[in-house]
């Protein structure tokens with residue numbers, strides 16, 4: 001098995017393999033690069049794009065997708081932050097599935113290079129959230145890649161550089177790519193890398209520079225005709241290619257779709273982007289300030305990412321840092337991250353002597369109930385713990401004579417509420433008591449061991465007797481691999497055949513290439529009391545997980561009392577009420593995995609039947625897709641009205657129409673009567689997130705100490 005590193009980028013991905021004495025970068029897709037895009041080093045890039053062309057049944061990937069598709073899903077990596085939906089050929093796929101298809105295409109590309117990718121170290125941005133990390137790992141898993149470790153991009157770049165030098169150095173990594181700029185300060189001492197500060201600006205990258213060049217060209221040769229979408233796309237590609245050429249030549253000639261030829265000089269572009277370059281320097285200065293460092297305290301400046309290759313950018317960084325950045329020959333801007341990841345993979349596999357220290361990017365723990373019965377994250381292994389790491393904590397069941405407990409394994413951020421998207425449940429184990437006894441004698445020590453391969457071992461021993469009552473392993477998170485639903489979705493995407501199981505009417509409205517559907521405003525006279533009024537909503541999308549919980553759970557979503565259950569009958573009564581108030585409206589009911597999981601035993605069969613008939617729909621299991629994202633995606637497509645009491649804060653920036661009038665009906669349920677009233681979602685308030693340093697609770701908690709909290713006993717109870 002060859003040690004492999006994958007830089008899964010927003011714009012371009014790169015794969016490198018360790019060949020015993022050096023890293024080799026794979027030319028995954030070189031044969032698909034058009035002659036005018038052939039440039040030194042571009043062979044090694046695999047554009048992270050999934051595209052469609054009317055000439056082809058299945059999807060296009062890599063260079064073909066970038067250069068030849070009519071419709072393309074780009075930057076799915078960015079969507080992994082919240083696992084949004086991506087629409088391709090009118091069909092909706094979870095972002096994790098789209099990312100998985102890119103990993104799959106890279107695996108296929110490796111085969112053309114007569115090698116395979118079985119397992120790999122995969123890089124993620126330094127600031128990636130726990131959930132984004134989880135989904136990256138899940139996407140790679142779905143494509144059949146075993147994930148040895150996730151490594152932060154700047155650390156990977158630094159590894160590729162330091163590998164040859166073995167010195168103690170302060171390294172600044174300036175990564176300016178297609179969409180964002182990230183600056184990270186690393187300390188390398190005795191083989192350990194520590195990320196000491198990381199700052200960045202999102203939405204400042206190559207795309208913004210393309211826009212400036214485009215404006216320069218159009219200033220000289222304004223469009224004389226209305227360009228077709230294909231012409232627009234081609235012009236966009238020509239502008240990007242010209243921008244890249246301007247990094248190494250004095251001038252370029254850009255052709256507009258009208259046939260006008262415009263010559264642009266390097267100096268002109270430089271001048272047009274000075275403000276962007278200034279903004280890119282800000283995080284660099286912030287990092288220095290954060291650490292009270294002066295430029296001379298930095299030993300090496302690594303410039304990586306495509307945009308860092310612009311000569312004026314390099315010059316500006318050199319000026320601020322008062323030294324020349326590391327030469328391109330020693331740190332290749334496009335491949336350093338993948339190379340470093342492959343070296344890390346080799347070290348982890350024991351093929352290279354090394355002291356690369358992998359640390360957890362998120363906390364690991366379980367879920368307990370606090371003294372007022374609320375579920376919360378109980379941290380066992382803190383974030384940033386170097387691996388391997390072992391830690392244990394003492395827990396007690398809530399009641400006497402528990403026969404078994406369910407122990408949930410979570411990763412994420414203990415400082416955030418359990419239902420925050422950064423917190424993800426990995427799996428759940430059953431702890432069985434050999435002899436049910438009183439609480440005090442049921443206390444157990446829960447031990448987590450996280451090894452360098454990214455495997456988590458979970459062990460529980462009774463404190464009273466020392467007996468082992470649980471011993472399990474959580475293999476490659478994303479637990480155990482793709483579900484049949486995910487495989488089906490992935491297969492549908494790869495072959496361009498069957499769609500995600502959505503009601504035919506939804507899919508049928510978007511045959512072939514999706515045409516943006518203008519939102520159909522609902523006139524304000526659509527009051528719940530005017531059945532069948534003119535202008536009544538044509539399509540309603542019901543946030544079933546929300547409606548089924550009305551009146552049943554504490555206000556805080558995601559926090560359930562053990563007796564709390566969503567009501568499927570209640571949800572169906574809402575459907576019936578909507579159907580009678582808006583006759584003729586098409587109604588879609590969407591539920592999430594929690595609903596399915598928590599619904600009462602006696603309603604389960606009805607729910608499964610409704611799901612299989614398509615009367616109720618659910619995001620594909622295993623994609624971590626959230627119900628509200630699917631609700632919003634369907635409503636976006638069909639101009640539908642959403643029925644919910646949620647405010648959809650996270651989705652408002654992607655779907656600004658949520659804040660508009662007439663797109664949301666609020667629901668109230670009281671004594672069997674549903675009342676629906678038009679409402680709007682409020683704009684999210686600016687949230688200030690303070691960076692609280694993690695307290696590393698490394699010491700074992702002595703068995704005699706008071707348990708921090710109690711685990712809820714749920715299974716095997718009479």
Ligand code: ADP
Pocket residue numbers: 009010011012013176177178179180205206207240243244245247304305306307308309310334
């Ligand atoms: P990411 O890490 O976001 O996937 P990359 O590091 O691959 O991105 O950078 C891609 C961006 O860099 C694109 O906008 C591309 O146009 C730009 N780019 C690539 N090469 C050059 C170059 N030589 N000069 C200027 N921009 C470049």
Ligand code: MG
Pocket residue numbers: 009010177305337
């Ligand atoms: Mg990158």
